[in-house]
Amino acid sequence: MDDIIPTYLAAIEDELYTAVRRANGTGISQLNDMLTYHMGWQGGLKSNKVRGKRIRPLLVLLTCSAAHGDWHKALPAAAAVELVHNFSLIHDDIEDRSPLRRGRPSVWKRWGIPHAINAGDAMFTLAYLQSIRLAEVISPSAALMAVEALQNACLHLTEGQYLDLAFEKRNEVTIDDYWLMVEGKTAALFSASTELGAITASCDDQTQNAYRNFGRLLGLAFQVQDDYLGIWGVTDITGKSNQSDLTARKKTLPILFGLSKTGKFAERWERGSIDPQELNEIINLLESEGGKVFIQAKVTELIDKALNVLEEAHPAGEACENLKNLALNLTNRQV
Secondary structure: OOOHHHHHHHHHHHHHHHHHHHHOOOOOHHHHHHHHHHOOOOOOOOOHHHHOOOHHHHHHHHHHHHOOOOHHHHHHHHHHHHHHHHHHHHHHHHHHOOOEEOOEEOHHHHHOHHHHHHHHHHHHHHHHHHHHHHHHOOOHHHHHHHHHHHHHHHHHHHHHHHHHHHHOOOOOOOHHHHHHHHHHHHHHHHHHHHHHHHHHOOOOHHHHHHHHHHHHHHHHHHHHHHHHHHHHOOHHHHOOOOOHHHHOOOOOHHHHHHHHOOOHHHHHHHOOOOOHHHHHHHHHHHHHOOHHHHHHHHHHHHHHHHHHHHHHOOOOHHHHHHHHHHHHHHHHOOO
16 A cells, blocks of 8 residues: 555554543543553554454545545544444453453453443444534535444344344344445444545535445444454454354354254254363364355456445545455455
8 A cells, every 4th residue: 555554554543542632631631541551642552463454444545535525534434433443342352251362461350340331432433423513614515424333233233233243142143134234333433434535525415325335334344354353353463262153053154154054063062061171173074164265256257246336436646456455365364
């Protein structure tokens, strides 16, 4: 990606830091400590890996630029999307009982569940306050449209998370059910990111729709790749165990594909809980039945569709090339 990306990332980090500082009230600095720890600004291991990739806010700024807008005006929206994303991660770790987030103890593991729930609520509130700031740099009607788009994405996000949790206790989950869940759990925020970029660039409805669909397809590809890494990823690289999806009996796409084949993988799955010592054998069964190849092909298919939709928006300049590169990099993503 070109030299503008470090500039974008630095501006995003400054905007996020300013937004999170609003939670540093008198006598409650520890709440701010929880938020800044989760964001990767304190607590050791400071690096891009700890902070996360900031893909969603980058999508906001790149879309705005590609749509002939001023990316500086999109910074409040970029920060709002990232804060919503991090709110969801804090709560997701609680609901999944995940002890690690990006290679470090998650917020609930370090401070306890009640404080982590409250920290996530604070992060969500900061996101809403940040989205309102758009009225300072774009028209009130466009700002209201952006706030509504982000809040709709938040509602869709919780619906997707509900399905994800519900699937853990359902015996029968289809691949069609999976896509419904992922539309909310991951694609909603990607879609909102590109839509917000288009709104701040004052795009017409047709162009906004094209960018929104590009983000949606990109989000689906991102989640499928995440599912791939949940089984075939390297823990030292991803910062998360590649055992959790199987041992927690999550209904991810590779697992649902394996169940649909009704082979030896499905037979073993039906027998109940999986011992960590069995994992390599079970992963090999899934791979031998075509699970790994299927997932890799699905990521490529979704990214190809996303790039075709992007062309409908007629993006321009270096930001256009960076949007394409960001999509293509998902194919080889290892974290």
